[in-house]
Amino acid sequence: MTHSSHPLTCCFVITSMPVGGAEVLLVNLMRRMDPQRVRPEVICLKEAGPLGEEIAEEFPVHSELIGSKYDIAVVPRIAKLLKKRSADVVITVGAGDKMFWGRLAAKLAGVPVIASALHSTGWPDGVGKLNRLLTPITDAFIGVAESHGEFLREFEKFPASKVNVIRNGVDCDRFCPDANARASVIEELGLPENAQIIGLVAALRHEKNHSMLVEAAAKLRGQHPDLHTLIVGEGPERETIEPLRRELDLIDRVHLLGNRSDTPRLLAAMDVFTLCSLNEASPVSILEALACGTPVVATDVGSIKETVIPDRTGLLVKSQDVDGFANAISRLLSKPKTRQTMGQQGRQLVTETGSLTSMVDGYENLMHRIYHRKRQPKKNANLATQTSRNQRATVTSKRAAISSGTVAGNKVF
Numbered sequence: 001m002t003h004s005s006h007p008l009t010c011c012f013v014i015t016s017m018p019v020g021g022a023e024v025l026l027v028n029l030m031r032r033m034d035p036q037r038v039r040p041e042v043i044c045l046k047e048a049g050p051l052g053e054e055i056a057e058e059f060p061v062h063s064e065l066i067g068s069k070y071d072i073a074v075v076p077r078i079a080k081l082l083k084k085r086s087a088d089v090v091i092t093v094g095a096g097d098k099m100f101w102g103r104l105a106a107k108l109a110g111v112p113v114i115a116s117a118l119h120s121t122g123w124p125d126g127v128g129k130l131n132r133l134l135t136p137i138t139d140a141f142i143g144v145a146e147s148h149g150e151f152l153r154e155f156e157k158f159p160a161s162k163v164n165v166i167r168n169g170v171d172c173d174r175f176c177p178d179a180n181a182r183a184s185v186i187e188e189l190g191l192p193e194n195a196q197i198i199g200l201v202a203a204l205r206h207e208k209n210h211s212m213l214v215e216a217a218a219k220l221r222g223q224h225p226d227l228h229t230l231i232v233g234e235g236p237e238r239e240t241i242e243p244l245r246r247e248l249d250l251i252d253r254v255h256l257l258g259n260r261s262d263t264p265r266l267l268a269a270m271d272v273f274t275l276c277s278l279n280e281a282s283p284v285s286i287l288e289a290l291a292c293g294t295p296v297v298a299t300d301v302g303s304i305k306e307t308v309i310p311d312r313t314g315l316l317v318k319s320q321d322v323d324g325f326a327n328a329i330s331r332l333l334s335k336p337k338t339r340q341t342m343g344q345q346g347r348q349l350v351t352e353t354g355s356l357t358s359m360v361d362g363y364e365n366l367m368h369r370i371y372h373r374k375r376q377p378k379k380n381a382n383l384a385t386q387t388s389r390n391q392r393a394t395v396t397s398k399r400a401a402i403s404s405g406t407v408a409g410n411k412v413f
Helices: 021-032 049-055 074-084 097-109 129-133 146-154 181-189 210-220 238-247 263-269 284-291 322-333 336-353 356-408
Strands: 008-014 038-044 089-093 113-117 140-143 163-165 196-201 227-232 254-258 272-275 296-299 314-317
Touching (some): 008 097, 008 356, 021 038, 021 049, 021 356, 038 049, 038 356, 074 097, 089 097, 089 356, 097 113, 140 146, 140 356, 146 163, 181 263, 196 210, 196 263, 196 284, 227 263, 238 254, 263 284, 272 322, 284 296, 284 336, 296 322, 314 322, 322 336
Parallel strands (some): 089 113, 113 140, 140 163, 196 227, 227 254, 296 314
16 A cells, blocks of 8 residues: 555535535545545535535535636636645546646646546536546546446546546444434424335436425326335436426425435335436435445446346336336335345345545545655656766766876875
8 A cells, every 4th residue: 555755635626515425525635534644625616505504614615616607717726726725636526627727727726636437428517628627637537437447448538547446435334223223313304103204315416306206196096105215415406306297296295305414314214215217426425325224226327236136136128118117116016025135135235345444545546656656756757867976976076186186196096
C-alpha cells in the first residue's frame, strides 16, 4: 500500500448536494475516510443543498461558484480556490458541467491528481465531446461495478489504463434487518396491521421513472388489496407523480414521504424494494435494501444485474415493462419464504462485495497511488539535478585547486 508523506487534501467537485444516491454515497465516503490519509472537502458549483448544509460542520463545503451554465469565469474561480486549499486531488462526481469545469480548473491550478467518478451509464450522465477532450489531463475514471468499468472502456472509449472500478458500498451496521421496523412504520403511517409494503428510495427525477411504480401499484390493487407503496425522496417529478396518484385513485395507497433520515427503518419495513429506473450504474438504494434483508424487483439496466441476481436476491424485468414489473412484485408478495431467503442472500452479497469499508479503501489507495507515481519522477529529477550540481561543483573545485597548485609549482593531492 502506497502512502504519501502527508494527508492528501481531496476536493470533490459536484453540482449540488440534494438527497440523492450519489450525494449520500459521497457523504458516507467522506465520513469514513482516514484523516491521516485524506482530508476531504466539497466544492458545489451551485447551492450546497440539504446534504451540503448537513456536513458543513464536519468538512469544508464551498458553494455558489458558477453564475450560469456558460459562466466560463467559473474555471479561474475554482482554480483560485484549489490553490488556496492546497488541493492534492480533485475528483469530479458525475458527468456534465462539473466534470468539465472541475478538471479544467484542477489542471490550471496544478493539482497533482485529477479523477472523475461516474455513477450512471447513458443519459443523463453520458460523457459529451467536450468532456472527452479532457481525457489526456485525467489520471483516472472511476466506475462503480465491473460491467460499468467495461462500459467506460468500450462505449465511452476511455483508455483502459485509466479506468478503475471501485464498487459502491454501504454501512452494513446501519443498514441491517430490523424486526421492529415494520410495526413502527405501520403505526406511524396508520396502515392496517396486515398491510403489504413495497417502496422506492430515490430522488424524484425523470430517469428514476417513479410513474412506473405508481402504475404497477394500480395494477396490483385487485390481487393485493392491502398493498401500500412508500416513495422516499424529493424532486421535480413530484408534479408528475401527485396528479397520477389522484388519477389512479391511489391517494391513500401511495405515500409520498419526501426526504427522510430514517431510511434504514423504512427499508427494513418493506416486503419488497423496487427500482424502475431508465438508466443506472450500481444504485446505492439497492445495496441498502439488500443490506436490510429486503429483496428487490428492478429494471434490468446498467449494472443492476450484478446485485439483483434473479431468483437469488430479487427479480429483474425489462425497462418500462409495467406489466412485467407488477407481476414480479406480485410473485414475491405471494411467497413470504422466498422473500426471506432472497433477503438473507442479498445481505450476504452486500457484506461480501459492497461494504463501505472496501469502497473507502479503494478511493484512498487510488489517490495515494497516483499521487506517489506522479510525484516520484519529480523527486528523482530534483535529486538528479542536485547530484549533477554537486558533481559540477566538485570538478570546478578540483580544477581550481590544480590551477592553484600549478602556479605555486607544487603538487596537488
